[in-house]
Amino acid sequence: METKSYPIEGMTCASCAATVEKTAQKLAGVTDASVNLASEKLNIKVEEGAFDPEELERQIDATGYKMVMPQYVTKTFDVEGMTCASCSSTVEKTAAKLNGMEKASVNLASEKMSVTYNPLVLSVRDISDAVSGSGYKAIPQEEEQVEMTGPDEAEKLSKEEMYKKRTILSAAFTIPLLIISMGPMVGLELPSVIDHMQNPGNHALLQLALTLPVVWSGKTYFEQGFKTLSKGHPNMNSLIALGTSAAFIYSLAATYAILFNNADLAMMLYYETSAVILAFHTLGKYLEERSKGRMSEAIQKLMDLAPKTARIIHDGQEEEVAIEEVSPGDVIRVRPGKKNAGRRNHSQRAYSCG
Numbered sequence: 001m002e003t004k005s006y007p008i009e010g011m012t013c014a015s016c017a018a019t020v021e022k023t024a025q026k027l028a029g030v031t032d033a034s035v036n037l038a039s040e041k042l043n044i045k046v047e048e049g050a051f052d053p054e055e056l057e058r059q060i061d062a063t064g065y066k067m068v069m070p071q072y073v074t075k076t077f078d079v080e081g082m083t084c085a086s087c088s089s090t091v092e093k094t095a096a097k098l099n100g101m102e103k104a105s106v107n108l109a110s111e112k113m114s115v116t117y118n119p120l121v122l123s124v125r126d127i128s129d130a131v132s133g134s135g136y137k138a139i140p141q142e143e144e145q146v147e148m149t150g151p152d153e154a155e156k157l158s159k160e161e162m163y164k165k166r167t168i169l170s171a172a173f174t175i176p177l178l179i180i181s182m183g184p185m186v187g188l189e190l191p192s193v194i195d196h197m198q199n200p201g202n203h204a205l206l207q208l209a210l211t212l213p214v215v216w217s218g219k220t221y222f223e224q225g226f227k228t229l230s231k232g233h234p235n236m237n238s239l240i241a242l243g244t245s246a247a248f249i250y251s252l253a254a255t256y257a258i259l260f261n262n263a264d265l266a267m268m269l270y271y272e273t274s275a276v277i278l279a280f281h282t283l284g285k286y287l288e289e290r291s292k293g294r295m296s297e298a299i300q301k302l303m304d305l306a307p308k309t310a311r312i313i314h315d316g317q318e319e320e321v322a323i324e325e326v327s328p329g330d331v332i333r334v335r336p337g338k339k340n341a342g343r344r345n346h347s348q349r350a351y352s353c354g
Contacts, residue, residue, distance in 0.1 A: 004053075006042045007068040008035065008060065010224055012236045012285075016065065019233040023059050028052070038292075042067065064228030064235075072102050075124065077113040077138040079106065079131065087136065094134040098122055113138060124325045140322060160293050163286035166217045170279035174272070177210040181272040200266035204255040211271040215248065218278040240281055244274040311335075 008020055017035040020042055024033035029050030034043050042060075053069070060067040082088050088108040095104035095115055100122035106113045115127060124140050131138035179188070180203070184196060196203040225241030228234055247270040254265040311320050313331040326332065 003043065003045050004051075006044075006053075006056075008040055008042050009066040009068060011035070011037060011040055011065060013037075015233075016235045019063055019228075019235070020060060020065055023063050024056060027056050027059060030056075038295075063231050063233050064224055071119065072116050073119050074114065074116045076141045077115070077127070077131070078141060079111050079113050079136055079138050081136040082106075082108055082111055084108075090134055091131055091136055091138075094130050095127060098126065098130055101127075123327050124322075125327045125330075128325070140325065160286065160289040163282060163289050166282045167279070167286045169217050170214045170275070170282050173210045173213050174275040174279040177207060177214075177272050177275050180210070181207055181269065184267070196266040200258050200263040203266055204251075204258045204269060207269055207271040208252070208255055211248065211251075211275050214275040214278050215244070218244075218282060221278065221281065240277060244277050247271070247273040247277075 011017055011020065014037065017037045021033050021035045024030055024042055024044055029047045029052065030044050031047060032045040035041070036043065044056075057067045057069065079088075079091055082091065085108060088106040091113060092104055092106040095101060095106075095113065098117070100118040102116040102118065104113065104115045113131075117127070128138045128140065180190065180194065183190060190196075190203075192198045194202050194206050221237045222241045222245070225235070225237035225239070229238040229241070251269045251271045251274070254269055258265050308323055309320055310323050310326050311318055311333045312326060313319075313333065314321075318333060
């Protein structure tokens with residue numbers, strides 16, 4: 001039984017999370033599935049050999065959401081014991097055969113091995129053990145490079161910036177639209193050229209012109225909303241898409257009628273309804289992404305306090321390893337009062353890492 005985690009894009013509410021959960025649970029090889037809406041991640045337990053991640057990706061995409069395949073990690077190892085080209089070839093082939101390994105290359109001159117692998121399938125410990133089994137020793141270096149195949153902190157910041165720009169754009173057009181459409185109702189006098197009584201056609205066309213940029217900036221809500229609705233899994237975006245589309249289409253038809261001498265409809269336009277709903281929803285998404293960014297910063301600060309090494313019991317012997325090499329099931333020896341598990345202290349306790 002394995003546990004895997006995948007980022008999911010497009011979720012906005014508990015209904016979205018429930019839809020992704022149910023979709024994952026129906027897939028062959030999946031024994032349990034849960035979604036964390038706050039972190040936008042799907043956690044599943046799968047039977048080894050019976051699970052197809054690509055099929056899961058297709059099924060989730062069909063419901064209107066996007067599953068991001070895992071990040072591939074590139075890591076460098078110092079390899080000890082190599083003396084010739086045959087040695088480097090053996091190490092390279094050993095690593096390349098591992099399940100989850102994307103690429104492996106060994107440089108005999110520098111005695112280094114560079115590997116690119118799927119961290120959901122393969123761990124640093126697995127790679128080290130495999131090389132040790134072939135008669136050599138692979139020591140991971142601390143530096144690692146992550147190839148972007150999924151969202152990271154930079155992407156979260158870019159999403160926050162994107163929603164910020166959309167919020168500013170929406171507000172820039174929605175505020176004057178509200179003044180033009182609602183102003184006459186509270187006694188505000190508009191210039192005659194756009195007054196609903198004197199020039200109803202101009203009044204309607206100006207509202208349409210102000211609404212179109214707001215609708216365009218929120219086009220992703222319509223795309224996802226109608227897609228999930230067509231698949232039978234409506235979410236919050238579906239509600240927004242239906243409501244704003246109804247108001248916009250009705251107003252568009254009324255504008256057409258006004259241009260053909262039905263001036264009575266000039267005060268029965270609902271362009272501002274569509275614009276205000278989209279603008280507030282965009283503002284909400286911006287505040288949500290901003291909160292996630294602040295939360296990620298706080299979590300990162302806490303992670304920076306974590307020890308860099310740990311002492312584990314491996315094959316009956318105590319070893320000091322980098323913290324990222326600790327795998328589920330390892331027995332860790334912790335010395336009380338020490339942040340760094342590698343510091344010496346005569347008092348010892350052992351814990352199982354699960």
